[in-house]
Amino acid sequence: MCGIAGIISFQNQARNVDGIIQMTQSLKHRGPNDEGYILYSDEGIQHYFGDDSIEKDSKHINTALGKGAKVSFGFRQLKIIDLSSKSHQPMADNSQKYWVIFNGELYNYKEIKTELKGLGHHFFSNSDTEVVINAYKEWGTNALQRFNGMFAFAILNTVDKTVFIARDRIGIKPLYFYQNERFFIFGSSVKAIIKSKLYQPEINWEGLWQNFRFTTAQRPHTVFQDILALEPGHHLLINLNDNSVSKNQYWEIPTQIQDFSLSEEKATQLLEESLHKSINYRLISDVEIGSFMSGGIDSSLISVLAAKQKPDLKILTLAFNNFKEFNEVNQAKETANLHQLNQIVLNADVNKFYRNIEDSIICYEEPYHTISANYLLSEMAATNNCTVVLSGLGGDELFGGYDVYRKIPLWEKLKKNKNFIDFLPEIHQKIKKGKAIANCKTLGEYYSHYYTNFQDKEINNLFIEKSIDTTYTLENLYASKKQFTDTFEAMSFYNLKSYIGNHQMRALDSTTMAFSVEGRFPLLDHNLIENAFRIPTKFKLKETTQKYILKEIAKKHLSKNVIQMPKKGLSIPLKNWVETSLKDFISDNLQSLENRTIFNKKAIRNIITSKNESKIWQLVSTEIWLQNFIDKPL
Structure with a gap:
């Protein structure tokens, strides 16, 4: 590295x-x-x-x-x-x-x-x-x-x-x-x-x-x-x-290669063999290796399988003791105890993070809509002398762990009949308002509505300089000539191209390397990806069970509590920090942003009033990016 x-x-x-x-x-x-x-x-x-x-x-x-x-x-x-x-x-x-x-x-x-x-x-x-x-x-x-x-x-x-x-x-x-x-x-x-x-x-x-x-x-x-x-x-x-x-x-993510002759047993065997081989490859090192492990399935499974090959593997877990909605430490400790893993737990300290907050933004080299927990984890790895760390990234994208996969049937029904939304339970009404998927004609448009921070209309109100339509940006960039077996496969393709290839990889490489740490990703081995696209969708989303085939493998190694835990993701309590510890820092930077002539002041104030923490943080990180890369280049 x-x-x-x-x-x-x-x-x-x-x-x-x-x-x-x-x-x-x-x-x-x-x-x-x-x-x-x-x-x-x-x-x-x-x-x-x-x-x-x-x-x-x-x-x-x-x-x-x-x-x-x-x-x-x-x-x-x-x-x-x-x-x-x-x-x-x-x-x-x-x-x-x-x-x-x-x-x-x-x-x-x-x-x-x-x-x-x-x-x-x-x-x-x-x-x-x-x-x-x-x-x-x-x-x-x-x-x-x-x-x-x-x-x-x-x-x-x-x-x-x-x-x-x-x-x-x-x-x-x-x-x-x-x-x-x-x-x-x-x-x-x-x-x-x-x-x-x-x-x-x-x-x-x-x-x-x-x-x-x-x-x-x-x-x-x-x-x-x-x-x-x-x-x-x-x-x-x-x-x-x-x-x-x-x-x-020289390479593209393969589509239309689902092998419908595969039985569930054969598909599971194919994935399990690919996973073991990928992990073994990523344990090759002449320096110490660690593994990031939250309480979720992907990182827990990777950590357990890796530790079977390397018992001294350091397992790094980030805890949020004051924020139960983000904390997965109990599930992580349960996995560690079950397999007697060498676990190290760090409680996220906002005061310690605050001292390095500008560095954490600058390392991304472009504005970022949140504070990444990966920065804290990478510092934790370096502190514990782990020059190499494993990550469970990729499981949700390949096997349908995100909520968007579960809502694919809903979108397909809405695409055929927009009036269908009138018969939905109240819990789904927010989809109509927040994501507007009823009006999405193509999968690229649906994906763009789902994976977004600001809609084009909001950005147009905010930016004085430019007006751009991004409705079909992802489709034109990644899938203008691609054909897909089904919508699930297409969603996985978009996730790997856009979310993994741009968002996640940029963030993870930036944060790990900021501390001279190498991140490795067993679930993103290209052979594993190719085999995952061979596995029929019915083994990934089985009735209402997401990531079904990965969970079947995980059952051999993880407790029921871990497998059945609602997905939380590796998140930090941004909303709380925005309203408390970081309030003055945010206010100062938003004031500086308002003083620029490139953004609409009224639009900035509307975002502040909305109290949407990710949009507020997007503005804050934009100001810090402008200061360090455009005003006075580093």
Whole structure:
């Protein structure tokens, strides 16, 4: 797990060494253990060390200040696999003609390494990074089809004079880039690109609008003008001969592959085998591993199965002792006691969190509609020396854990007959008012209404600068040519593309890496996802039972209390904190936001009056984002 940065000059050999140094230093939290650089010019490859480099067997990067380069790579390393200096990056193959900077983990690197050895490749380290570069050298782009992992990497090929950049299938590891007529700049964070001094941050109004609507800008868009995110399952090729940039997709979430010949027994066996294999992969590490465990099914099941393979696994649980509606600690303790897990419980302390509140917002690099419990959990992991942590993210999206899945039949009836809502019990009337699903013609529109913070009309009243219609944004971005077996399958597809690929992955990577911690997600293994889409919907939503097939597996390991507990999710008591501990902080920032000329003051006051905590916090985080990224870039 690391941080990568690169500058490619389109006009001769630009003097951009100071830029790559600043970019790389900004990524220190992502990789505190090692540092390295290469510069590629007409003189060939020059390798440099930095202040935090383990071995200083070349020249210090400061000696290159003032030099020109066609390609500059910078790297920060968080050591996970192969803790020796042999895993240092940028790393070259044995010929010194291919150079890689690799962020992430390749879980099946040992199998690929064995195959490559059989093809004549020689290795000098035990790192997965060396496998990546030799696999690319052997198979080119097709190497991506063999990789099981999470990654964002760049490979300089001095033979063909190209730079190849790729991102993992789910988008677990980030990759941002900025391109103009002079440069192509990329990195693990937007902040790194800003630090190059070759980009002046400005608001991307379409991205900010999407952020208000969907809680995050929908990739490839960001809230920064002209900065894009490489989409999950995509790769880029920059040709240094003619400065052309091409992008291609190498993987997509599979649909219309449900295997209706599968019995419930066979489907359960398929999922169980996939889950065990995925967890075992994610226990590969040369440093200490922990596991986030709330009282819910997904994280509890992952933690229990992982602990069977690694009994000393630290189980990290966040408690909200003063807020029963958010607290799942009793269920988590029950699971821990049942399996004698090594559990550590931390009570969420608003006073401690308050001292770091701006940092928790800044690490997201764009406005965020809530305070994430993942920030507290990540700090907890670091405090307890867990460099790697497992997470149960993905179960609700794949197997229908959210309320939206249960309401699919309702929407389908409303789509056919809007008058049907008149016959619904009073409990469903809020759907008509809050989500307006009776008027949604397509699934993309229904999903957009359900997964939203602000509706377009509200944002239009708030924004002075721009007016955008996002009704079909998600459909156009992700599913314009997709066909689905059923609505459940489509909803799962949208959840993985939008909610996981944009919202969850951005938030989790930002918070874990803020504390130099690597998050791993067994339920988001691409083989498991493909098998999950093979399993018929009837085994995921069985009558009124959501996540049926996952619960059947969980019954073997978890108590009835855990399995039957109403879903709470990993939430924090934002409403209470907004009205009490954070009241003054919020008031000050909202006043600053009102003083700007980009938002309608009356609309801001209406939101404050509404006492909707997520909308209020969206405004607060927007003000802090503006202060730190637009007014005076970090």
